[in-house]
Amino acid sequence: MAEKPDDIAADSMRDLKDSRYYNKAGATRADYDHDWQECRLIARGSKTPGGSSVVVYNPAIISPAAAAGGGIIGAMIGQAIVEGQVRRANRRSCLMFRGWRLVEVSDADESRFALMPETEREALFITALGVAEPVGKSVTTWTNVFAEMPVLAAKEAK
Amino acid sequence: MMRDMLRAAAIAAALSATVPAAAQLSVNKRADLAAPVVLGPNQGAIVVGFRRPDDWSAGKSGTIAFARYDVEKRDMIARPDNAKKLGDTNTYWVSVTSGDRKLVLDHVVMLVSPGDYVLYGATPGPGGMVANSFCFSAPTIRVAPGEIVYFGDVTPYLAARVAGGGLHNGMAYSAHPEDARAALANQPALAAAFKSGDVRNGASYTCSGQAMMAYIVPGKPSLPDLAPDQKLGNSPTTPPREAGPRPTVPILIPTGN
Numbered sequence: 001m002a003e004k005p006d007d008i009a010a011d012s013m014r015d016l017k018d019s020r021y022y023n024k025a026g027a028t029r030a031d032y033d034h035d036w037q038e039c040r041l042i043a044r045g046s047k048t049p050g051g052s053s054v055v056v057y058n059p060a061i062i063s064p065a066a067a068a069g070g071g072i073i074g075a076m077i078g079q080a081i082v083e084g085q086v087r088r089a090n091r092r093s094c095l096m097f098r099g100w101r102l103v104e105v106s107d108a109d110e111s112r113f114a115l116m117p118e119t120e121r122e123a124l125f126i127t128a129l130g131v132a133e134p135v136g137k138s139v140t141t142w143t144n145v146f147a148e149m150p151v152l153a154a155k156e157a158k
Numbered sequence: 159m160m161r162d163m164l165r166a167a168a169i170a171a172a173l174s175a176t177v178p179a180a181a182q183l184s185v186n187k188r189a190d191l192a193a194p195v196v197l198g199p200n201q202g203a204i205v206v207g208f209r210r211p212d213d214w215s216a217g218k219s220g221t222i223a224f225a226r227y228d229v230e231k232r233d234m235i236a237r238p239d240n241a242k243k244l245g246d247t248n249t250y251w252v253s254v255t256s257g258d259r260k261l262v263l264d265h266v267v268m269l270v271s272p273g274d275y276v277l278y279g280a281t282p283g284p285g286g287m288v289a290n291s292f293c294f295s296a297p298t299i300r301v302a303p304g305e306i307v308y309f310g311d312v313t314p315y316l317a318a319r320v321a322g323g324g325l326h327n328g329m330a331y332s333a334h335p336e337d338a339r340a341a342l343a344n345q346p347a348l349a350a351a352f353k354s355g356d357v358r359n360g361a362s363y364t365c366s367g368q369a370m371m372a373y374i375v376p377g378k379p380s381l382p383d384l385a386p387d388q389k390l391g392n393s394p395t396t397p398p399r400e401a402g403p404r405p406t407v408p409i410l411i412p413t414g415n
Binding site: 042043086089090097144145146147148149151152153154155 | 212213214280293294295313315318319320321322326327328329330331332365368369370371372373374375376
């Protein structure tokens with residue numbers, strides 16, 4: 001059954017926290033809700049290439065080595081121990097591939113936001129969604145790092 | 159005596175009817191290049207190199223996997239539940255695992271049925287399985303009957319230290335078709351049919367697996383955009399595309415050129 005826009009908006013707000021938010025230059029709340037909902041549905045997927053169903057989010061089948069192989073997102077997933085965390089990690093991966101940047105706010109802003117009334121804080125983040133040049137502790141964008149040849153440090157002899 | 163021979167012939171016929179001679183639904187074993195390799199009448203091959211050019215990749219293993227892909231529908235083709243019973247000889251899944259970790263370069267030849275394949279996942283490290291899915295965007299290649307198609311080389315990095323700080327995990331792509339061709343020097347038939355794959359990025363499909371990601375082969379073009387009415391979910395005859403179980407429908411692949 002299709003979810004109602006209000007429900008989607010309420011759910012998507014969960015990823016706009018007082019310490020971080022998503023941003024895409026020129027984007028609106030409707031853009032965000034649309035991508036968030038699509039990425040949520042994608043992250044729920046479960047289908048093996050062989051055609052049978054699998055327990056996709058069974059942490060028992062995520063070996064540390066295999067999880068590490070998933071790159072940045074994989075490392076995040078390696079730490080995940082419950083289904084919800086894995087889904088959130090995949091939702092984040094999906095949003096970032098669609099061009100959303102993840103902004104971690106500064107410590108000072110985080111403290112300031114914590115004291116704000118919730119409605120005011122939400123309004124602030126909704127505005128920040130579409131800012132062209134977000135400012136924060138870090139602004140992370142999707143990169144093709146898993147497939148590209150990295151520039152590595154010299155390995156020290158043991 | 160005659161009756162026994164007839165019975166044996168009947169059993170053999172029954173077996174051959176239920177077990178296809180060229181069943182290759184899931185291909186997990188590399189071709190043995192130490193012996194002459196002969197392609198079947200409806201077979202081709204994918205060639206992948208495992209390349210370890212530096213100290214960080216030295217001694218590292220890895221696995222990559224391909225899945226059968228429908229370029230027109232932009233989705234993976236799942237193996238039908240009753241594939242064996244139907245005598246289906248298509249290849250739906252190809253798992254390519256590195257061999258001797260000490261080798262700087264190791265080429266793997268996987269015999270498959272012709273068709274389009276998408277890079278499903280790639281995972282550095284031991285275990286012989288992929289734990290990620292490049293369902294957001296992945297490269298594809300096409301294998302025609304009788305062709306030995308080179309996909310590219312991958313370099314496994316696991317917790318490699320980046321020059322600017324931090325650790326790196328990845329399966330870096332590079333293309334060295336001449337090295338791959340040279341690796342088939344003692345297989346004249348394969349070398350003659352060798353071609354560098356026409357790698358095209360931008361294939362997406364129903365997500366599964368633990369880590370959902372994207373993998374873009376640098377410098378390669380993307381698949382052409384689908385017309386709006388061709389996109390999954392936009393056709394009046396197809397339901398909206400949502401992740402999750404999809405009915406499995408056998409799709410015949412072209413067998414000619």
